[in-house]
Amino acid sequence: MTGTNDSSRPSDAALIGRYLDGTLDGAERAVFQERVRSSADFRRRVVDESAVHAALRDQQTWVEADRVKKGVSGSPLLRTAAMFVGLVAVATICLLVLVNRDGPSDRGSSQATIGALATVVSSSDPEFVIGQVLGAGKLRLEEGFAEIQMIAGARLALDAGTETYLVASDRIRLLSGSIGADVPKGAEGFTVETPSGKIVDLGTRFGVSVADDGKTRAELFQGEFEVYAGDKDPRRYKGSAAVTIGRSGDINEPSENQVTPSEFPMPLLVETIEIIRGEFDQGPFHVGDPAPGIWGGDVAEIVGRENGISPHSGQGMLRLVSSSKYRGPSANTSCNIRQWVDLQDQLFGAAGIEGIRVEAVCHANRIAGSPRIDTQFRLNTEAFKEMPVSTEDMLASRLLQREVSLLSDDDPTTWEQLELSTAIPSGSRFLLIEVGSIENIQDAIDGDQPEFEGHYMDSVEMRIIIPARPSVR
Amino acid sequence: MPDNEHTLDPNSRRHQEAVQALFVKNSRDLRFFVLSLLPSADDVDDILQEVFLVITKKAHQFTLGTNFRAWVFRIARITVLNELRKSKKRPCLLEDDVLELLACEGETVLADTSMLDALGRCLNKLDGRMKQFVRMRYEDGLKSSKIAEAFGWTPNAVYVTLSRARLSLRKCVERELRHREATS
Secondary structure: OOOEOOOOOEOHHHHHHHHHHOOOOHHHHHHHHHHHHHOHHHHHHHHHHHHHHHHHOOHHHHHHHHHHHOOOOOOOOOOOOOOOOOHHHHHHHOOOOEEOOOOOOOOOHHHHHHOOOEEEEEEOOOOOOOOOEEOOEEEEOOOOEEEEEEOOOOEEEEEOOOEEEEEEOOEEEEEEEEEEEEOOOOOOOOEEEEOOEEEEEEEEEEEEEEOOOOOEEEEEEEEEEEEEOOOOOOEEEEOOEEEEEOOOOOEEOOOOOOOOHHHOOEOOEEEEEOOOOOOOOOOOOOOEOOEEOEOEEOOEEEEOOEOOEOOOOOOOEEEEOOOOOOOOOOOOOEEEEEEEEEOHHHHOOOOOOOOOEEEEEEEEEEOOOOOOOOOEEEEEEEEEOOOOOOHHHHHHHEEEEEEEEEEOOOOOOOOEEEEEEEEOOOOOOEEEEEEEEEOOOOOOOOOOOOOOOOEEEEEEEEEEEEOOEOOOO | OOOOHHHOOOOOHHHHHHHHHHHHHOHHHHHHHHHHHOOOOOOHHHHHHHHHHHHHHOHHHOOOOOOHHHHHHHHHHHHHHHHHHHOOOOOOOOOHHHHHHHHHHHOOOOOOHHHHHHHHHHHOOOOHHHHHHHHHHHHOOOOHHHHHHHHOOOHHHHHHHHHHHHHHHHHHHHHHHHHHHHHO
């Protein structure tokens, strides 16, 4: 061997270089291993060089280096992927089919797969296959509609005729057409460059389109974004906004400033619907008339640990007491509480589209010890086009009703889960979520008998899933 | 992501999805970690897929809110060791105890995406020959022996130059990240 520290041993640099290249011969391997075992400094050096070696093998490093060399300012930090992905997107990140389109020259399959920037998660264009991994380069959707999941977390929807260039795991250049973006927490900083400016997301849902004349239109549907144009200071927008950027870099806010989400394709949205006091944490609690954000219904109260049962989460749980608005048994056979949810804020111009789903979950538990104790719990959800003001209204405007129930076990140390998943009809604006227990064993009607001896519910959650859609013009 | 992920039943589909989403979030760092254990491997993504399948199967063992990175890096290390032991295509390069020593050291190293941004800038600061060798080795994918042939150098001389370049880049990245932290 040549290039050694002494006549019998290769230098540390040569050993590490050969290790990283995978070309250590037998004798060199023995020396390398001896050095790793005996020298903390050598071990550290191997690991430090391996880290740089790994990063240099990532194609993204070279994209960034080229950008810095060209003096492109505002290089964003590459962020780690954000939390939301569906099962298909998560699994396909592990697949190895890479397509480079009009991008940097092919560096060979191993380095190219390392440079993945996005994955196709849905597509009706035969050129894009679900699970296909995309690297830096131009992307044009000829027909149909597609969704891609960027590695850094943003999820994009593209209409037919849209042409983009994938620059980095959190940056695209929109050359023509329309995109819709959903950028979850942790993926902030996602950037859309256009011929006339750029939009930097600060945690949001928004749409961008580029017209044939190069004019950009950006609409904010939720959260915040910043708009950059020319040499001007960026402008920040929150909540809801519509902005145009002319070819000369002038930013205009149309006087009506009304957003039109239906004019942009939108990716899949999965969002938690806030159920007020769904955790039943301790504090003042009054069951009144049900309304958005307020539990209403029969007699129930929030308690801490009792009867050998601890709350499913937090410090409190709901105890169901009686089957009417009054303490004491009644002719009714179930104790229910319910809350209305207004979907207006969740729908983002999706009102009227088909395929929207809601999922609800709650947890139930009860005392044991006697075969006379009722065992049945229920979870119910209903969808309405309007908020009813009377029972007749309820029947007239109800679009859907779905219910699940379970017969609980005899073990007060375990909570059991009720889960419900259903499509809701297009036109649904209000949801009713209802939880309760049923006198399925013994109907107590005597004033001295408790209807529900120890029946508890906790952790009520709900989420809405709005399918991806193309623009509707 | 649901607000109440910590209350999910570990055996539920939603818990599994939450664990899978954590995998995606950490997948870049994980890729670097596996690459650092298998520096000359071309099938890193196969191993990542294997790790993904393991974490999916064992999702119920992970408590949301605890240190996912430590858990998944441990699984990745075991997966790499198993792969090296069983693969006939790739005879085990290093012995188990040496791999364990490097893997444990590697888990503490900043080999993650926060380095990439700084690395792009540091590459442009390398001096002429080092930058040229690094580009040929990593951007063009040439083996060190080919670079040596092209310049009439010995392979070991090329190894030494590349090693110095990597260490120089490492120091530059640390400086950049320290500077960013100090000015943020």
